[in-house]
Amino acid sequence: MGKYVLKRIGYMLLTLFIIASVTFFLMKLLPGSPFNNEDRLSDTQKEILLDKYGLNEPVPVQYVKYMTALAQGDLGISFQFDGRPVSTLIGERIGASAFLGMQSLILGTVLGLILGTIAAIRHNSWVDYSATVASVLGLSIPSFVFASLLQYYVGVKLQWLPVAFWTTWEHTILPSIALSLVVIATTSRFMRTEILEVLGQDYIITARSKGLSNARVIVTHAIRNAMIPVITILGPLAVNLITGTLVIERIFSVPGLGQQFVSSIATNDYPVIMGTTLFYSTLFIGVILLVDILYGIIDPRIRISGGKE
Amino acid sequence: MSLPKHEISTELFQPAQVRKENKEVIARPSISFWKDAWIRLRKNKAAVTGLIIIVFIALMAFIGPQMSKYGFNDQDLMRVNLPPKVQGLENISFLGLDGVDIRGMDQYKLKQQKDYFWFGTDALGRDQWTRIWEGTQVSLLIAFVAAILDLLIGITYGGISAFYGGKTDNYMQRFIEILIGIPNLVIIILLILILKPGITSIIIAMAISGWTGMARIVRAQILKLKGQEFVLASRTLGAGDKRLVSKHLIPNVLGPIIITTTFTIPTAIFFEAFLSFIGLGLRPPTASLGSLVNEGFRSLQIFPHLMLIPSIIISLLMISFNMLGDGLRDALDPKMRK
Numbered sequence: 001m002g003k004y005v006l007k008r009i010g011y012m013l014l015t016l017f018i019i020a021s022v023t024f025f026l027m028k029l030l031p032g033s034p035f036n037n038e039d040r041l042s043d044t045q046k047e048i049l050l051d052k053y054g055l056n057e058p059v060p061v062q063y064v065k066y067m068t069a070l071a072q073g074d075l076g077i078s079f080q081f082d083g084r085p086v087s088t089l090i091g092e093r094i095g096a097s098a099f100l101g102m103q104s105l106i107l108g109t110v111l112g113l114i115l116g117t118i119a120a121i122r123h124n125s126w127v128d129y130s131a132t133v134a135s136v137l138g139l140s141i142p143s144f145v146f147a148s149l150l151q152y153y154v155g156v157k158l159q160w161l162p163v164a165f166w167t168t169w170e171h172t173i174l175p176s177i178a179l180s181l182v183v184i185a186t187t188s189r190f191m192r193t194e195i196l197e198v199l200g201q202d203y204i205i206t207a208r209s210k211g212l213s214n215a216r217v218i219v220t221h222a223i224r225n226a227m228i229p230v231i232t233i234l235g236p237l238a239v240n241l242i243t244g245t246l247v248i249e250r251i252f253s254v255p256g257l258g259q260q261f262v263s264s265i266a267t268n269d270y271p272v273i274m275g276t277t278l279f280y281s282t283l284f285i286g287v288i289l290l291v292d293i294l295y296g297i298i299d300p301r302i303r304i305s306g307g308k309e
Numbered sequence: 310m311s312l313p314k315h316e317i318s319t320e321l322f323q324p325a326q327v328r329k330e331n332k333e334v335i336a337r338p339s340i341s342f343w344k345d346a347w348i349r350l351r352k353n354k355a356a357v358t359g360l361i362i363i364v365f366i367a368l369m370a371f372i373g374p375q376m377s378k379y380g381f382n383d384q385d386l387m388r389v390n391l392p393p394k395v396q397g398l399e400n401i402s403f404l405g406l407d408g409v410d411i412r413g414m415d416q417y418k419l420k421q422q423k424d425y426f427w428f429g430t431d432a433l434g435r436d437q438w439t440r441i442w443e444g445t446q447v448s449l450l451i452a453f454v455a456a457i458l459d460l461l462i463g464i465t466y467g468g469i470s471a472f473y474g475g476k477t478d479n480y481m482q483r484f485i486e487i488l489i490g491i492p493n494l495v496i497i498i499l500l501i502l503i504l505k506p507g508i509t510s511i512i513i514a515m516a517i518s519g520w521t522g523m524a525r526i527v528r529a530q531i532l533k534l535k536g537q538e539f540v541l542a543s544r545t546l547g548a549g550d551k552r553l554v555s556k557h558l559i560p561n562v563l564g565p566i567i568i569t570t571t572f573t574i575p576t577a578i579f580f581e582a583f584l585s586f587i588g589l590g591l592r593p594p595t596a597s598l599g600s601l602v603n604e605g606f607r608s609l610q611i612f613p614h615l616m617l618i619p620s621i622i623i624s625l626l627m628i629s630f631n632m633l634g635d636g637l638r639d640a641l642d643p644k645m646r647k
Contacts, residue, residue, distance in 0.1 A: 136628060140575065142582055142627065145620040148606050152609055156610055246583075265589065
């Protein structure tokens with residue numbers, strides 16, 4: 001186990017190193033200039049700016065400098081926001097995104113687990129069919145379409161909830177619902193399959209023949225065992241949520257990292273793009289590693305190193 | 310209990326006549342794997358509905374633009390933001406196809422337009438009907454080309470890796486492991502920034518980030534098949550590598566490949582729309598479903614038709630591909646059926 005974790009962390013660091021290098025060199029190839037109104041700047045002004053951001057040094061020197069700074073957690077300085085460090089920008093923006101993501105993840109998994117369990121217990125009934133249809137819809141309808149419609153009908157037409165912005169908790173409801181749609185669909189679908197499989201196992205027959213009530217069998221035996229594999233989809237789900245925040249935050253004007261990222265793409269703010277990309281990558285890889293390790297701890301039957309082949 | 314006693318004696322029975330020559334006759338015509346899969350797929354209502362919708366939308370993507378006399382970039386400021394109006398359906402008010410906007414004004418009368426715009430017009434007076442179907446064409450093109458590239462790279466890479474095994478396999482797998490560690494979204498966004506947004510760069514970006522899944526599936530399948538007896542038998546009979554791969558391995562891997570591709574297409578459609586939505590999509594005047602949704606989103610509150618119709622089409626496409634994919638999985642891989 002310890003060796004496995006070490007090996008995985010090693011891979012993670014290698015991957016991050018490669019991502020950082022690739023991002024750096026790709027950024028150097030980017031078209032356009034990071035400065036606004038470049039044609040109006042005089043040559044001296046340009047030189048001062050380039051010097052300030054260390055852009056006039058040879059690329060290998062810049063690379064070494066960037067990587068050394070990166071190892072110390074320094075992501076560089078934003079071009080657009082007057083010399084503010086990228087790590088501060090990320091720190092300011094991550095709160096709203098993290099809150100939105102966690103709230104959607106919790107809401108989505110709880111609802112999904114309940115829905116999936118009910119569908120499995122009432123297998124082949126109308127409940128099951130409608131849950132299946134709902135999950136196909138949830139997986140198919142693009143999040144931004146669902147979010148815009150939700151905003152239009154619930155926010156604008158019915159005026160039940162605030163349309164956008166991020167001030168009170170009520171403002172977080174619509175974006176969270178919009179973001180959790182995929183989570184609900186994925187977990188309910190997965191949970192349904194798992195419960196159906198568990199219900200066919202021998203130990204369920206044993207439990208039933210002991211004389212346990214149906215509710216007891218389902219709650220203590222079926223649901224608990226079915227929930228273990230659900231952990232495996234949490235990794236991909238978290239990745240999905242992060243992708244989702246990019247559009248959901250734009251639609252609902254949430255001051256989160258996703259919105260910042262999208263606007264930095266539009267303004268060629270290279271350090272912010274690079275920093276956020278690296279931040280997202282670390283998050284993605286970290287979550288997946290965490291989920292894999294967690295799975296090995298919870299279910300000892302999984303032979304961890306052989307899991308992949 | 311007194312049941313009437315019936316003696317069952319051996320005299321009541323007589324052996325059936327068996328003809329030796331009929332013993333080995335196969336009563337039903339033999340069904341190939343593909344025929345069997347097709348029969349199973351046909352029984353699946355959701356999958357058939359999905360297939361029909363996909364074929365319909367794909368046909369409309371090519372016929373649709375021909376049906377309107379306006380090109381996708383014909384601008385006319387005299388007819389901007391017209392709501393949809395359809396002959397025959399204009400008198401049924403709740404359908405919203407009567408050319409009346411959400412404030413209850415008949416825009417066609419106000420702007421003195423005699424024509425019917427089935428899907429309305431956009432902010433530059435361009436016919437949405439033409440634009441939406443042209444956009445569907447672009448979205449489908451991107452999705453299909455990306456899926457085919459995924460398919461080719463994935464099969465080649467996975468096939469080589471599994472077939473040669475040993476060190477080759479080891480190195481090729483380490484490489485893929487690192488690639489998989491990099492989030493798709495990050496690769497796609499970076500590549501599109503560099504290649505400049507456009508149809509080709511979106512396709513390239515999706516192909517570069519998408520083939521790993523296919524390669525892994527192909528590799529796992531071939532590794533599984535390689536150890537089976539029929540491969541050994543074929544080799545013993547003198548089959549070379551080429552014959553082995555083309556006649557035995559590829560046909561057996563085809564099922565999972567088709568299933569994966571069916572799911573790749575909606576993912577590609579979604580990603581294209583997603584990129585357009587965050588501003589990395591196609592450049593105007595070219596339109597795709599995603600960029601149309603994006604344009605419509607800006608005026609959603611005033612002219613809902615601009616966003617609703619492309620949203621419906623994109624959702625229908627995704628739902629249909631997912632239903633077809635589920636159906637294909639059940640049909641081609643009965644073991645995976647729940």
